[in-house]
Amino acid sequence: ETGxxxxxxxxxxxxxxxxxxxxxxxxxxxxxxxxxxxxKKPLELMFVYNFKEQTENNSVPSRFSPECPNSSHLFLHLxxxxxxxxxxxxxxxxxxxxxxxxxxxxxxxxxxxL
Amino acid sequence: xxxxxxxxxxxxxxxxxxxxxNCTYSNSASQSFFWYRQDCRKEPKLLMSVYSSGNEDxxxxxxxxxxxxxxxxxxxxxxxxxxxxxxxxxxxxxxxxNKFYFGSGTKLNVKP
Numbered sequence: 001e002t003g004x005x006x007x008x009x010x011x012x013x014x015x016x017x018x019x020x021x022x023x024x025x026x027x028x029x030x031x032x033x034x035x036x037x038x039x040k041k042p043l044e045l046m047f048v049y050n051f052k053e054q055t056e057n058n059s060v061p062s063r064f065s066p067e068c069p070n071s072s073h074l075f076l077h078l079x080x081x082x083x084x085x086x087x088x089x090x091x092x093x094x095x096x097x098x099x100x101x102x103x104x105x106x107x108x109x110x111x112x113x114l
Numbered sequence: 115x116x117x118x119x120x121x122x123x124x125x126x127x128x129x130x131x132x133x134x135x136n137c138t139y140s141n142s143a144s145q146s147f148f149w150y151r152q153d154c155r156k157e158p159k160l161l162m163s164v165y166s167s168g169n170e171d172x173x174x175x176x177x178x179x180x181x182x183x184x185x186x187x188x189x190x191x192x193x194x195x196x197x198x199x200x201x202x203x204x205x206x207x208x209x210x211x212n213k214f215y216f217g218s219g220t221k222l223n224v225k226p
Contacts, residue, residue, distance in 0.1 A: 031212040042218040043158070043201075050212050090157055096211045100146045100165075102203070103214055105157040 003027045006091050006106035013081065014114050021076040021109045023091030031096040032074040033103065034066060038087040049074060050096055081113045115140055118204050120217035128225055131192045135220045137202030138184045145207020147178055147185050152199045152219065161187075161200070192224045 004025045013019050025032065034046040048056035049068040063085075065077040074091055088110050092103040120137045127133050139147075147164035162169065164176040164185050175188040189196055202217035 033212075033214075043216045045214075048212055055212065088155065094212060094214070100163055100205075101211070102146075102148045102160050102163060102205075105159070108157050110155070 003104050004091060004093055004106035006089075006109050008109055009107060010110045010112075012112045012114060013078070015081055015083075017081075018077070018079040020078065021089055021091075021111075023074040023076075023106055025072055025074075025091075025093040025104070025106075027093060027095075027104060029093035029095045029104070030071045031094045032068060032071070033092040033094075034074065034076055035090040035092065036087050037090060037108075038084075043090070046076075078111075081111075083113050086111055086113045116217075117141060117215035118202055118217040120202050120220050122218055122220060124221040124223050126223045126225060127192055129192055129194060131224075132188065132190045133192055133222065134186055134188045135200055135202075135222075136184050136186050137217050137220075138182075139202075139204045139215070140183070141204070141206065142180075142183060143206065144183075144204045146205035147176075148203040148205070149174075149176055149185075149187050150201040150203055152201055154198075158201055189222075192222075194224050194226060197222055197224045 032049045036044045046060045047066045067075040088108045090108045091106040094103045095101040149161040150158040151161045152158040164178045168177040173190045177186045199219040201219045204215045206213040
């Protein structure tokens, strides 16, 4: 399924690096989400964008900076990360304002901080 | 109290068994309900939506009980390939369509 595409699939970076994760959806959705999932842990919601506007920031540290230039693209800019930030980062999208519309997830970016 | 609660398991069952998971939700205003499947180190994938009247998709049956605020997933004739973590997801709906609450997941191991 290529509805939600995330790049890169894997990323290894040092604590002083700056990198960005990219998410693109081809489903005509207007809400996009970033989640973090650490090993053997539940999904943690990070950010929600609705029609390009951020509607939720779930107390995420400022070293994570999201950007949503349009309804189809979502970025997560990373800088000065910590080892505990190593996790699977998942992007999802959904169609807002319609009942019974589920979220669709990308394959995720597996991030390792050295 | 968590918005969505699930028994973490693991449920260890033999092939061919029938297994059922329950999930409870705290907000009676919840509108939409879903079951997702997540394989190890992979993204969650939608298994099925859950409708008020209950719905079936092959070996999978989902039920919603609004009065008791729980949803269930029944898997019949379990296959080895059903081994995964099953996530219960609740959406708030009206005026909150982008509020999705995930349970922590129930792990299923199907053994030969």
